[in-house]
Amino acid sequence: MSNREFIMQMQPWFGEEEKQSLSDYMDSGGFITEFKQTEVFENSLAEYVDAKHCIVVNNGTISLSLAALACGLQAGDEVIVPNYTMIATANSLKMFGIEPIFVDVEATTLCLDIDLVRSAITDKTKAIMFMSANGRYPTVGIDAFERLAAEHNLLLLEDAAQSLGSYYPDGRHIGMAGVAGSFSFSAPKIISTGQGGCIVTNDDAIASKVRKLKDFGRASGGNDYHDSLGLNFKFTDIQACIGIEQMKKLPWRVERKKAIYERYQSQLASIEEVSFFAQDLTHTTPWFIDVLVEARDQLMDFLKTQDVGTRVMYPPINKQPAYNVAGDHPISNLIGASGLWLPSAAQLSDESIDYICHSIKKFYG
Numbered sequence: 001m002s003n004r005e006f007i008m009q010m011q012p013w014f015g016e017e018e019k020q021s022l023s024d025y026m027d028s029g030g031f032i033t034e035f036k037q038t039e040v041f042e043n044s045l046a047e048y049v050d051a052k053h054c055i056v057v058n059n060g061t062i063s064l065s066l067a068a069l070a071c072g073l074q075a076g077d078e079v080i081v082p083n084y085t086m087i088a089t090a091n092s093l094k095m096f097g098i099e100p101i102f103v104d105v106e107a108t109t110l111c112l113d114i115d116l117v118r119s120a121i122t123d124k125t126k127a128i129m130f131m132s133a134n135g136r137y138p139t140v141g142i143d144a145f146e147r148l149a150a151e152h153n154l155l156l157l158e159d160a161a162q163s164l165g166s167y168y169p170d171g172r173h174i175g176m177a178g179v180a181g182s183f184s185f186s187a188p189k190i191i192s193t194g195q196g197g198c199i200v201t202n203d204d205a206i207a208s209k210v211r212k213l214k215d216f217g218r219a220s221g222g223n224d225y226h227d228s229l230g231l232n233f234k235f236t237d238i239q240a241c242i243g244i245e246q247m248k249k250l251p252w253r254v255e256r257k258k259a260i261y262e263r264y265q266s267q268l269a270s271i272e273e274v275s276f277f278a279q280d281l282t283h284t285t286p287w288f289i290d291v292l293v294e295a296r297d298q299l300m301d302f303l304k305t306q307d308v309g310t311r312v313m314y315p316p317i318n319k320q321p322a323y324n325v326a327g328d329h330p331i332s333n334l335i336g337a338s339g340l341w342l343p344s345a346a347q348l349s350d351e352s353i354d355y356i357c358h359s360i361k362k363f364y365g
Contacts, residue, residue, distance in 0.1 A: 004306075004307045004355070005307070006307045006308075006309065007307060007308050007309060007343050007348070007352055007355075007356065008309045008343065008345065009309040009310050009311045009341055009342070009343050009344065010187075010188040010288070010311070010341075010343070010344050010345055011187075011345050011347075012187045012188070012192040012194075013249075013253075013345065013346055013347050014192075014242065014246075015245075017245040017248070017249075018241070018242045018245045018246070021241040021242070021244065021245050022238065022241050022242065025037065025237065025238070025241045030237055031237070032236055032237055032238050033234070033236055033237065034056075034234045034235045034236055034237060034240075035237050036237070037237040037240035037241050037244065038056060038235050038236070038237055038239075038240040040240065040244055041056060041235075041239075041240040041243040041244050041247070042054045042055065042056050042198070044243075044244060044247045045183070045198055045200070045247070046200065048164075048173070048247065048250070049164075049173035049175060049176055049181075049200055050172075050173060050176065051173075051175075051176060051181075051200035051201065051202060052201070052202040052203075052204070052207070053199075053200065053201050053202070053203075053204070053206075053207035054198050054199070054200050055198060055199045055207060055210045055211055055214065056196060056197070056198040056235045056240070056243075057196070057197050057198065057199070057214050057233045057234070057235060058195060058196065058197070058233050058234065058235060059184070059186065059195045059196060059197050060088065060161050060182060060183065060184025060185065060186060060196070060197030060198075061088040061091060061092050061197070062092070062197065062214075062233045063182040063183070063184070063197035063198055063199045064088065064089065064092035064093070064129070064157075064159055064182045064197075065092040065093070065095065065096055066199055066210045066213050066214060066233065067157055067180040067181075067182055067199045067201075067206075067210065068092065068093055068096070068098060068127070068129075068157060069096065069209075069213055070180065070199075070206045070207075070209035070210045070213060071127070071155050071157065071179055071180060071206060073093070073096075073098050073126055073127060073155070074096075074097070074098070075096065075097025075098060076097065076098075076099070076124070077098050077099065077124065077126040077127070078098075078099045078100075078101050078122060078124040078125045078126060079093050079098055079099070079100055079101065079125070079126060079127045079128070079129050079157075080100075080101050080103050080112070080117055080120050080121070080125060080127070080128045080129065081093070081100040081101065081102060081103070081129045081131075081317075082102070082103060082104075082105050082110075082111070082112050082129075082130075082131050082133075082332075083102040083103060083104050083105065083316050083317050083318055083327070083329040083332040084104075084105045084110050084133065084314060084316065084317075084329075084331065084332040084335050085131040085133070085159065085314060085317070086161065086314055087314070087317055087320065087322070088161075089129060089131055089159050090102075090317055090323070091322075093129070099124075100129075100317075101120055101122075101125070102317055102318045102323075102325060102327055102329065103116045103117050103120050103329075104116050104329035104330065104331050104332055105133070105331050105332060106138060106139055106331070107331050107334075108139060108277060108278040109133065109136040109137070109138055109139060109277060109278050110133035110134070110136065110277060110290075110331070110335065111130070111131070111132060111133055111136055111137060111138040111139075112128070112130055112131070112138060112145070113331075114138060114140050114144055114145060114148065117145075117148065118148060121152055121154070125152070125154060126154060126155060127149075127154055127155035127156070127157055128145060128148070128149055128154055128155070128156050128157070129157050129158075129159055130142070130145055130156060130157070130158050130159065130177075130178065131158075131159040131160075131161075131162075132158065132159070132160050132162065132163040132166065132174045132175075133162065133277075133290075134162050134277070134279070134284075134286050134287050134288060134290055135162055135163040135165070135166030135174065135279075135284040135285050135286055135287055136166075136277065136278065136279060136280070136284055137166075137168055137169075137174065137280075137283075137284070139278070141168075141169075142168050142174075142177045143170070143177075145177070146177060155178070155179055156177065156178040156179060157178045157179065157180055157181070157182075158174070158175045158176075158177060158178040158180070158181035158182065159181075159182055160174050160175030160181045160182060160183055161182065161183060161184035161189070161197075162184075162189075162287040162288075163175060163183070163284075163285075163287070164183050164189065164190050164191065164250070164285075165190055165250060165253070165254040165257070165285035166283065166284040166285045167283045167284065168283065169280075169283055174284070175200055176200065176202075179201065179203055179206060180199055180200070180201040180203070180206055180210075181199070181200045181201070182197060182198070182199055182200075183197060183198050183200070184196070184197045185197060185198075185239075185243060185246075188287075188288075189287065190250065190253055190254070190257065190285065190287060190346065191243065191246035191247060191249070191250055191253070192242075192246060193239040193240070193242050193243045193246070194239060194242070195239075196235060196239055196243065209228075212227075212228050212230050213228075213230045213231070213233070214230065214231075214232070214233040214234060215230060215232070215233075215234060216230045216231065216232060217229045217230030218230070253346045254285045256346050257285050257286055257287070257344075257346055258281045258285060258286070260286075260289065260344070260346075260348055260353060261279060261281065261286045261289060262281065263350060263353045263354075264276075264289050264342065264353060264356075264357065267353065267354065267357035268291075268357055268360060268361075271360065271361060271364055273293060273294040273295070273364050274291050274292070274293050274294075274360065274364075275291060275292045275293075276290075276291055277290060277291075277292075286344075287344070288341045288342075288344040289341065289342040289343070289344045290313060290339065290340070290341055290342075291339075291340055291342060292334070292335075292338045292339060292340075293338060293340045294338070294364075296312070296337070296338050296339075296340055298363075299340070299360070299363050300312075300340070302359070302363045303356075303359055303360070303363070306355075306359040308343065308355075308356050308359055309343060310340055310341060310342060310343070311340070311341040312339065312340065312341075313335050313336070313339030313340060313341055314335065314336070314339075315332075315335075315336035316329055316332035316333055316335075316336045317332075318332075319333075319336070342356060343356055
């Protein structure tokens with residue numbers, strides 16, 4: 001082992017500002033549960049992505065479920081889902097009886113392959129769940145998916161968990177092309193509240209349904225009259241205090257994430273065993289440094305001896321025991337075999353990046 005401090009693949013970044021905000025809030029005698037601070041956090045997110053409505057919930061999996069339910073999806077409906085994504089994308093539907101139909105992704109962006117989506121549409125298909133992998137958009141452009149959805153009378157929903165700070169070339173924030181979009185604030189994300197997520201939409205009816213679904217189906221806040229069914233997926237003001245301070249740091253983190261990505265690309269350009277995906281750094285912000293590598297397991301083992309942490313990218317969902325669904329998805333399979341996340345924290349120093357890249361070069365010799 002080297003004499004360095006271990007470089008984690010990812011870690012959240014909380015500072016004095018979050019600590020002070022929590023302390024001030026506790027001194028104020030707040031109820032801790034979802035209230036005024038939550039509303040401030042929602043408003044800052046809505047303003048950042050230019051959404052009419054932002055509703056925060058307890059995590060980014062439930063935000064996907066509530067978006068789907070609020071749009072009228074129900075048990076037995078089919079929704080096209082990428083076979084390369086965090087399993088939450090599929091689970092958020094399956095747990096409510098909605099059937100995820102797995103489709104492979106583009107080799108260049110890891111976003112849904114539109115030709116394969118088109119082929120997968122059946123009479124039961126009600127929606128497309130588009131996942132913007134690492135903040136990227138599809139080669140054909142998101143407007144091609146909007147047209148396809150309109151042509152077949154399908155809902156377009158966006159899993160933008162990895163995409164806060166990323167935009168489509170037309171200027172819309174990723175997550176704002178579909179009828180509803182979802183973001184995550186789990187520990188590895190560009191801003192974190194530990195756990196948390198949100199739904200963004202410009203549709204008043206969808207927003208109203210989401211607010212009821214997350215709060216027991218209450219007709220309005222603070223009463224016990226229920227005109228619909230719902231569960232409890234509320235946020236807390238404690239998390240909101242952290243989120244508000246994190247949002248103030250987001251613009252700087254966006255720039256830093258891009259600089260980190262560029263430095264990796266530049267340092268590893270001569271290593272033919274490492275290849276990057278098609279990331280448009282003008283418009284999009286990489287969440288993680290994702291690469292395809294040769295001899296992945298051996299590289300990971302070697303980097304660990306150099307005090308460098310890495311993480312395997314998502315395996316193909318259809319092959320996971322929880323699903324075990326037949327299907328030939330070569331790109332998802334390739335990522336499952338060769339995809340690797342390198343250290344990606346926003347606080348990673350240039351010197352650390354250089355050391356990581358030097359270690360990778362040493363491995364490939």
